Amino acid sequence: MVKETGRKVIASNRKARHDYTILDTYECGIVLAGTEVKSLREGRASLVDAFATVDDGEVWLRNLHIPEYGLGTWTNHAPRRTRKLLLHKKEILRLVGKTKESGLALVPLSMYFKDGKVKVELALARGKKAYDKRQALAKRDAQREMARTAGRAAKGRW
Structure with a gap:
């Protein structure tokens, strides 16, 4: 099997750049089920209402819509389930401190494949x-x- 290289964008949140002032960006891994990855390979995802929260030292992505995989069976996933983001502990601690400030939010800007793995570009943003x-x-x-x-x-x- 040929190993994927490069970056292939799955979905981007263009409205986020209009609604928010981007202060800092982070590249995160994301924990997904098998049918979610298959659905993403078909290029189906929506970041429109998605946002991230920091709970108990972990970063969670909420309201990300990945439609059910068409050929999936009873093993299919819930389309809007909460998904865990993978960041270094130092980055998470920095995000905890920054999000305590008023008016700052964690907004996903894009989702893409990087060398075969799904990544999320997460932004620390202030509402406009x-x-x-x-x-x-x-x-x-x-x-x-x-x-x-x-x-x-x-x-x-x-």
Whole structure:
């Protein structure tokens, strides 16, 4: 059997970057059942409502939706079960200290295969206010317009 190499994205949470200011990111392993991995290999997962919590020195990923495997039998998994994340003890202690601060949350940004193993990119994030979101959208639109104008100038079309 050929060993997988590289990084293949399964799912990404694009809305998280809009709703939160990302302060720090961590790469975590995740404890999965066999049918969950088979379902992920089909590219089926949703990080939309997912979040992580630190309970008793362990990090848990909640509300991650991995649909049931189509060819699974009675051994199939529950789609929204709580899954354990694998981090070093030092990283977990750092997360415990940071999440005690007000307004900080643990949000999964993406889920991917790295060298055949499922990994989760977990972010320590602060929620944005509505005016911050509007300001970010206005800034992105202005940059897009500047790039469009520069492209037209380079082509000689004003």
